[in-house]
Amino acid sequence: MRKIDELLSEYGESHQNSTNKAIHWICVPAIFFSIVGLIWSIPSGFLHSNLSVSPYANWATIILVLVLAYYIALSLSLAIGMAAFSVLCLFLANQLAAIDIAPLWQLSLGIFVIAWIGQFYGHKVEGKKPSFLKDIQFLMIGPAWLMHFIYKKIGIPY
Template identity: 70%
Template sequence: MRRIDQLLLEYGESHQNETNKSIHWICVPLIFFSIVGLIASIPSQAVQSVLGEGNVYANWATVVLVLVTIYYVTLSIPLSIGMMLFGVLCLALANLIIRLNIAPLWAVCIGVFVLAWIGQFYGHKVEGKKPSFFKDVQFLLIGPAWLMHFVYKKLGIPY
């Protein structure tokens, strides 16, 4: 069995309850986005000097997403493409929040992060099982891929 299949199967073991699954469909992408936004909020003069002054994507979140994509490539090239596209969508949303200037990006992301984790822990309370990342921190990255693999299955795309 491929490593990605083992990881998805193990992650799925603590995500059987339909309420918990539904909560994960909302909260996991929100947590992923909020982390991207928080990392994008870190001052990035060094990154901009390499990727270009004034480039709205020249920030630490882009650097981290490249590293995360490399991790996903080691598991599944097709899934890594989907996760990379989702990462780009998160970067674009973060830049939109910055342009709208309704609140600092970091403040929006902290609020989203806290609310989404409350949802996650509620879902696991309903499930009656601890979140997978308590066992292995890499499950923080497997959660989004677990959702993406369902999207791929629905579209008939092998992962």
């Protein structure tokens, strides 16, 4: 069995309850986005002055490249889907930063806290601890677990 199949299967063991699954469909992408927003908010003046004036020349883009390398090592197909979602998160972070209703880091922190409350509630309903408490890499597997369901639904092998 491929490593990605093992990881998705093990992650799925603590995600059987339909309420917990539904919560994960909202909270996992929200957490992923919020982390992108928090990292986006780290000052990146060095990057702007030496690489480009693009708003995408920031720490979030650099970190997401590393995250995508992890996904590529597991499954090139899933990595492509995660790359698309990552680009969407970068775009949304840029848009939220541009409209300036509040600092992006504050919005991201609020989303992060609310989404984690949802996650822990889902696991309380499930009656099982979150997978990442057993192995930290499951923080990265959660988004891929959701992506693999999308792939199955539309018939893309992962």
